[in-house]
Amino acid sequence: MENLQLQQGVYLAPTPAGAFYCSASPQEDPARHLLQSLISQRQSPVLDNASLEAWCGTSTEDATTLLYHMQRQSLVQGLSKPQICPEGPLEEVIPFLLPALSGDNKALLADDQGFYVASSGFPHESAEELAALSASLGLLHKRHQRLLNKNLGYQGNAWTLGDAAGNSQIGFWPLFVGTQRFSLVISGLPRFNQNAFSRLVWSLGIRYGDQPRNPSTQTD
Numbered sequence: 001m002e003n004l005q006l007q008q009g010v011y012l013a014p015t016p017a018g019a020f021y022c023s024a025s026p027q028e029d030p031a032r033h034l035l036q037s038l039i040s041q042r043q044s045p046v047l048d049n050a051s052l053e054a055w056c057g058t059s060t061e062d063a064t065t066l067l068y069h070m071q072r073q074s075l076v077q078g079l080s081k082p083q084i085c086p087e088g089p090l091e092e093v094i095p096f097l098l099p100a101l102s103g104d105n106k107a108l109l110a111d112d113q114g115f116y117v118a119s120s121g122f123p124h125e126s127a128e129e130l131a132a133l134s135a136s137l138g139l140l141h142k143r144h145q146r147l148l149n150k151n152l153g154y155q156g157n158a159w160t161l162g163d164a165a166g167n168s169q170i171g172f173w174p175l176f177v178g179t180q181r182f183s184l185v186i187s188g189l190p191r192f193n194q195n196a197f198s199r200l201v202w203s204l205g206i207r208y209g210d211q212p213r214n215p216s217t218q219t220d
Helices: 018-024 030-039 049-056 058-074 090-097 125-142 145-151 193-209
Strands: 011-014 076-079 109-110 114-122 159-162 168-177 180-187
Touching: 011 018, 011 193, 018 030, 018 125, 018 168, 018 193, 030 049, 030 058, 030 076, 030 180, 030 193, 049 058, 090 114, 090 193, 109 125, 114 125, 114 168, 125 145, 125 159, 125 168, 168 193, 180 193
Parallel strands: none
Antiparallel strands: 011 076, 109 114, 109 180, 159 168, 168 180
């Protein structure tokens, strides 16, 4: 698109929708590549042509066009001052972010081996079992991924246990960051449109986002 110019003095950051898009799939695309570049930095970077080219790996014109479409889709936002990623070990930072993501104020983050990294609201024994279940569901989805995502055309990788009205009682949502696959286990209705979700993905991105994704983890 012609005549697109960057606004000066703006700091670029993912929105909660952008953080969700960035982490919802291991598949690479230009928008996800840009978002991954943002969450691998400890502070919201200032937006300029040189930085945008580096994040996108394309010409200024193509990068600006991509950014324009991402802004129209509410995946990125311009800030008047930079945000700073939460400091400290994940085990200390993440428990404070989890309650805002759940309608029941109960959530946990587990790794792909079935161990929970952090939990809020669940008893220890239940958190351990839910983390193990999340790993089993991840393997189940991978086994049937071609049917679900390719043959039937269903989007997403999450699994939920629904009630009679179709509302989620508990859901298992994968988060792909770098080479890592995490599971976000949420009791009640998920609340992803929160700054806490952006900060959760950002905290994971600082530790794992600079690791290139292994092609073997991507869908066919």
